Amino acid sequence: MNIKILDSWLREFLETNASVKDIARELSLRAVSVDKVEKTANDYVYHVEVTTNRVDLMSHIGIAKEAAAALSEQGISTKFIPPKYNDVKNIGVSFPIEIINDP
């Protein structure tokens, strides 16, 4: 299955100096194929072909974990930044959706 990964979003979970090209190459050679890198206005989009045995890579977090391992292996120091799930903010508004059952 082909998925799109946004470079800036990926880097939220990565602490690295690796270039876009480095990430694409190391992922292709060591994990899942990056078919192409698309340049947008101020970002990059990786087109990644995820094989069915690696569904754990069908997310930005999954790709970030894999990239951290692949890049470190090649001597490009990279650290995975785990997402923070626990600081839920109370914004003081109740859930603004009304649910009506079918009669």
Next chain:
Amino acid sequence: MENELINLKNNALSLILEAEDEKELEEIKLQFLGRSGKLTQAIRKLPKIDIEKRKELGVLANEVKETIEASVDEKKKQLKKGILMSKIRKIDVTNPGIKPQIGHLHLVTQAISEITSIFEKIGFVRVRYPEVEWDWYAFEALNFPKDHPARDDWETFFIDGASHKKYGPMLLTPHTSSGQIREMSNAVKSSVSGEISPIKMLNIAKCYRRQSDVSHTPMFHQFEGLAIDKNLSIVNLKGVLDYFVKSYFGEKRVSRIRPYHFEFTEPSFEVDVSCGVCNGQGCSLCKDGWLELGGAGMVHPNVLKNTGIDPDKFNGFAFGWGVERALMMKDGLEIDDLRLIYSNKLEFLEQF
């Protein structure tokens, strides 16, 4: 009357002498000897003549008839001989002969024999297995889950025949990997106390899939290598791939493997070969200097188990890809429509 007969004879003889072909001769013969021919009419007058003279004239008339018939026959023979002679005279024996048209092997057949001879040198034996196959050999034993999309009848040709009690539905081989199961099962059948003899096989065969467009034909060829022995590793696989790439594509080309996923190998790889046009520098034809060639991997333990081989004792590697693809990558052929290869168009085939 006597003069009349002699005149007829002379007339006929001069006409026969000048005749140029058989048709004309027949006409002359009719003109004199036919039912209303000149001689026939003259003979009809005979009964009115005195009995004395009639005898003489009768003999003469017969003579005239025989002479005309004989000279027509003679002339016919001459004409036939003449035609032959004129033909013989036209042949110039110093002319070079016309060469008989000789055909040549189809380009796919040429590629198959080249691939076979490359693998022969490192001990891979070419094998042949059925093209009409059971589901067990094509999918089930190769570790394909029951609901795998390749087992859909939009991908594979299933045959409207009775299913096998043990091996399931009948189908046309969608890949050459069914040969792996056949080969391993055979090895197990001839094994002695659980020890199989090592396998090195090359299965080149026709494959069938339900697709037909510019880059796909419903029938195509794949070649499949399988090696089973004790302590084989990815290093052995890489060595074989490198050997093939260098022998088939040229010394300057190199191969690399990338992780991928196939049901019947673990780990699985995709095989790339460096681009021959830019020598790996990256150009419009390739992807950063690499061209995708096909798949490979270490045989999945489940596949070994399915054929009765002990995965703790034996392991192996397999690889396979399309013959047409390898052929196009080798020669840098840019065939707009792959279906041309099987179109039987002479103007296309004669270029190879």
